Amino acid sequence: MNMASMCILLIILFSIENANTDEFISLDCRAEQLGQYGRQSLLECVVKTLQKDTLIRIVSWKKADRNNTDALLVFNEEAIIKQKPGFLFAQPSWDVRNMNVSLLINNTAVEDKGNYTCDVITDRGTVFKRTHLKVTAKYSNPTITLNADKTLTCNSDGGYPKGQLCWFGEGIAELTSNVTTEVNQTAGGLFQLSSRLVVGKESSVSKYTCSVFNASGGLEEKTQYPVMDAPKTEEQEQRKVLDPATRIVAPVVVIGSLIVGLLLALLIYRKRSQKTRRPSTAPLMGVHLRVPTSDVEDGDDT
Template structure:
């Protein structure tokens, strides 16, 4: 190996050692890639600097969403958009927790964020963080048209649920857990806040064998959140040995009629008995009279 080759090898060795030492002391930014936020609650986007040296100081922190700056710290100057702040209330340049706190989560907060940090020992690549916002749907309500539906009448059931996010679905089932959703029409409308209102209409046919309908609201992931049930009016068959219930007037009149019948019967019996007694007495008197005439 000649001198020129040895010189080149030495240069590459020195460079490799220098780069290795530099990388050993280089701070890195570690973020939680996927985060969940509940509508109306606080949401946290977690990012922490892994700094090998305890005396590392932060020079710049930038949080953005769709190129819009939300929080910017630059050499002692901090600018925050309303509703955004550092997760650490007493944050300072030695605090390696640069997580972003969203104080009141709304639908507009759903999406991708970018965090960039510069320290006095250099900077790491920007990190992309996602926030998935969810809101639970309200308990469904079921309205019927007409108000009273029986097995032998046509009708329509309308199920409604709102205040949910992302877009969900309303599904219909009968009392045997058979799904009836294919016979319904559903509509999802976003409100001004971005939350959804769901409505589903189910048309009922005559002489159906279904006596109970259940409407369930399912979130975007397919999980059922809440449900409501509607029962069809079905006549009850008469029970064995069933006796028709009497109304109050009948309950009072019935004993009176019975007692009156007994009294009338008793009076008739006495009257008949009296007439029979009179006849027998009359016969006896007549017989005595005839015997007296014969003796004379």
């Protein structure tokens, strides 16, 4: 290796040694993470570095839509100096050599949704990343009640974000007329949905379905309600009139068919019996009518 090459190599090594170490460390966080209401939610963030002996000095988790001084979890020089109830490291045995700095949220609430920031300072440099938590809650199975004014009321609650109740008739697309919907939000942020359907007297629908859809348009639950006194169509009324006659005529036809079959079987049996007896009686009658010749001749001689 000549002198020029040696100088270039030394310059490169010197540049690496004195370069900003942030280029050799990064923080890998998912851009959006999903949490379920009332359950644990995980905000995954892992420090990536080429240096295996990297040590973490400071970790700070904050809610981006809050005051920057309102930190949720702060680790500083081998000790947690601030921790809001319900927020902790995802790995209980976490230490300064553990590059997994994920945040665990216990008993997730609606107010926990939003943007979070994670700041990490190591002995190799500083990294920063933002992630978003989306919170959802499943709606309860709809309940349907029939009111005195012949309207149906459907209720479903405990869901988030805001969903929608829809009515369907038996064999009919979504019912949109004569429908009123009410939406309320509880103190905890969950939604209560209520929908009323006016059942028309001219309607021939005998069963209604109330379905609850989430904010993404996906079906979560549905309940059916049979209307016992629903008006009948002309075809249904004709069936109702014909049914009693059908119930009477059908057994009569069956019984009549059985009787005719038995009579035919008996007649065939008698005919076969008569044909069987005729050949045996004719010879027998001939024996009794025949007079022996010898007996006649003997009589004449007397």
